[in-house]
Amino acid sequence: MATNEEIAKQVVEAIGGEENIQSIAHCATRLRVMVHDHEKVDVEAVEEIEKVKGAFYNSGQYQIIFGTGTVNRIYEAVTNQGVSGTTKSDMKEESKKQGTTFQRAIRTFGDVFVPIIPVLVATGLFMGLRGLITQEQVLALFGLTPDSISDNFLLFTEVLTDTAFVFLPALVAWSTFRVFGGTPVIGLVLGLMLVSPALPNAWDVAGGGAEPLYFLGFIPVIGYQGSVLPAFFAGMVGAKVEKYFRKRVPEALDLIVTPFLVLLIMITLSLFALGPVLHLVENWIFEGTKALLELPLGLSGLIIGFFHQIIVITGVHHIFNFLEIQLLENLNYNPFNPIITASIAAQGGAALAVGVKSKSKKMKALAYPSSLSAFLGITEPAIFGVNLRHGKPFIMGLIGGGVAGFLAALFNLQATGMAITVIPGTLLYLNEQLFIYLIVNIVAIAVAFTLTYLFGYKETTEK
Structure with missing residues (x-):
């Protein structure tokens, strides 16, 4: 069986040698290589390499599938040979002009959401475990009933299962600022503003327990608990606004003035324009998906x-x-x-x-x-x-x-x-x-x- 170092050498040779590699990175399962000359890549030779589970060209990159865990070791072995590695964000910048507009948009959408997925997975597991331990049949095995569960314990489980979704706009805005080159902590605070307790809670409004605040008599303003699109577009626009001011505000004032202006402009824009419109679009998307699922x-x-x-x-x-x-x-x-x-x-x-x-x-x-x-x-x-x-x-x-x-x-x-x-x-x-x-x-x-x-x-x- 070939070592990872030997496999790495074979990979470099099959894709045209070190001089043909523009940049290299990896995700959970694939080695992602951008090359200078596509004609120098021997795809069949790549596929014959031990541990390679497949190879294909997509979105401006040669993607070689090694699988979870293995890809990390192969990437390390390749870079140890002197091949310059790059971060996925750097590679995204290099490949952002490649592929169709739709492909680039979806790739960006993925870059935003992939870092958030682990906490949503954890939350889903918490929900499953709560559902299991609060089942009447499971409790009966221990001589208990649903009434035996204390309110404090239920409150503790709500902290585990509800937090990620309550503050989801903060997570999305943070990640979007990061992807679009803004300061992530500004995005985080902007997202938290969208779910501020000073605003009517979105779930209470939906349930009829609260009313939106109306500005100018017709603009409904609510919190955006659990919403994605308002936070995504607020983060995207906010990062661009931040870049604009970073270039124009004197360095001596940048630390104070730029975050102030970005947050002021973006929370105003988010609450009075982006939020109401995108929340409506979000509801349409949800209802469309729900209609398909209800066939x-x-x-x-x-x-x-x-x-x-x-x-x-x-x-x-x-x-x-x-x-x-x-x-x-x-x-x-x-x-x-x-x-x-x-x-x-x-x-x-x-x-x-x-x-x-x-x-x-x-x-x-x-x-x-x-x-x-x-x-x-x-x-x-x-x-x-x-x-x-x-x-x-x-x-x-x-x-x-x-x-x-x-x-x-x-x-x-x-x-x-x-x-x-x-x-x-x-x-x-x-x-x-x-x-x-x-x-x-x-x-x-x-x-x-x-x-x-x-x-x-x-x-x-x-x-």
Whole structure:
């Protein structure tokens, strides 16, 4: 077995040598390389390198899939050879002119939300655990009833489950300022202003317990607890406003004047213009998604379950983070998660079938870890390394995702959180839904595996 240092040398050689590398960075699963001359890259040679689970060109970058953990070690080995690494933000600046306008917009949206996802995952797990330990059946095992739980304990669980969503605008504004080159702490304070207790609480207004403040008799002003778009655009515009003043305010006054002007201008703009308009747009997006999810007879699951992994290929699936946040915020549950879980599990089932049927040791070594990665919620190795490479396994995976997504919608599965799926996603269903959730995943894997094994893969396709 080759060492990481040897693999790193092979990677550098296959992409045209050190002189052809413009910049290199990595994300959770992929080594991302920008090159000077695309013609010098030997993609087939890259794919033959040990531990490589797939390689493709997207959004101005050659992306080489190694998988979680491995990619960090390979990146370190590459940079140890003298290849200049770069941060993902630097690479974003280099590649911001590449790809379509839509691709660049979605890439930026992803850059904003990826750092926030871990706390939302943790919050989802807290919600699942609270749902488990407050179930009447679980409490009965310990001789307790729901009345046995103290109010103080329930208050403690609310701190765990509600904080991230109450202050979500602060997190979004902080991250948006960071991505667009502003001072993150200014974004954080601006986001906190959007949920100031001095403003009518958005949830109280929605529930009829409070009324908006009306300025000039027609501009409704409320807090934006749980909202995303107002904070996102406030952060984007605010970072540009900050850059404008940084260039014009004398250095001796910059520390005092710039934050003052940015916060004054942006909170005024946010509360009286951006907020009311974008909050309305946000509601339209939510209602549209909800309408799709409410299609009868499981049709929503069939449609989303089939098409979700196609959208993953395009790289614009980060926008679903926003939709899931809105669903959790408005419904207190997430019907989108079990459907995309079905589509993810199915791609893992298809890759597993390729591994079982293939006689190639290299393909088995690629397919088995890729299927495991999918069962842990990450499908890129399975899609790009196995299924899409052979074509039909990917299609069989889409069919499996549609069938299992149909079941998820038909049985009205509802996650308590977001951002984790398949095996880790089990933690979002630690209630009476757990059995159905497991059935949906088993069906997704079984359908995709069977179709791929019988019709979707032949040994000759490897050549």
